[in-house]
Amino acid sequence: MLHIVNKSPQEKNCLDACLGVATDGAAVLLIEDAVYAATTGHPAAAKLEQAQSRLKLYVLRPDLEARGMADRLIAAVTAVDYGGFVDLAAEHTCQSWL
Amino acid sequence: MEGVVKKFMFVNRKAPYGTIYALESLEVVLISAAFDQDVSLAFLDDGVYQLKKGQQTKGIETKNFSPTYRALDGYDIEKLYVEREAMEARGLTEADLLVDVTVLSRRELGMLMDGMDVVLSF
């Protein structure tokens, strides 16, 4: 399963909800405002670091770059471009945490 | 397409009336019944409020669509799952819900979701 999260974790609980439901081995992709979760100093970053042993974590690079956060990406999360997003979606059934 | 049966899950995570998502999600669910697919509904987070008994919408001049959930079994849509942690976090129990559901933990819902072919979330 590919879980797609697009909300800032300081605005909505979608990331927490997703991490609670995602089973071991699942992929999680952060897009749009969810990309802030994967940046240094953000309270959600610690949660992602904790989850990295059981989940594959990705962030959409163009959304990170658009928000001026590209240089603050944490090591637990892998940046992908839209092509990488397509590859992940092709590989898994998708659930969007709207 | 003839004869193909896929496992569909409709994921509802939003409260009713504040936004239209719950109502329009239900409209898709009703249509899906005509396609003879294996349909499940999951109510997570604020989505559990959709099933709260006693909704009275006269005062907001909006149609009360909650009785439709009770009519779903007439469309052979009988798999309704509710997240236990979501109910507990909102002070709700099964007795507060207007329809019979299966209560599952987050973890169990995750496993159920893993087995789906199509997940549509509203």
Place this chain on the structure above:
Amino acid sequence: MKFGILVNEGPYQHQSADSAYLFCKAALEKGHEIHRVFFYHDGVNNASRLTEPPQDDRNIVKRWTQLAEEHGIDLVVCVAAALRRGIKEENLAAGFRISGLGQLVETGIEADRVVTFGD
């Protein structure tokens, strides 16, 4: 692989229409097929040909039309959601068609994957 795309938000207000479009473009570049893009909820506003963004902004509606013309993609607007929001044949942009919700369920059945973009 055949992708079905669901767009639940209108253009400009929310990024989802942009994300959905860029996903479609990347999927096509990789040789995948877009089976259908289905517009639901406020997503039906993606189909309004009355949209007039400022010159220096992207034209989201036109971008969909071009994608449909160049790649023969089926852009379907939900009729019930569209009528609620004043989207009708007379203001429908080129490349879009109005049809029933059954088209969304059909995409779920016929496509290998459905990806949802919304708020």
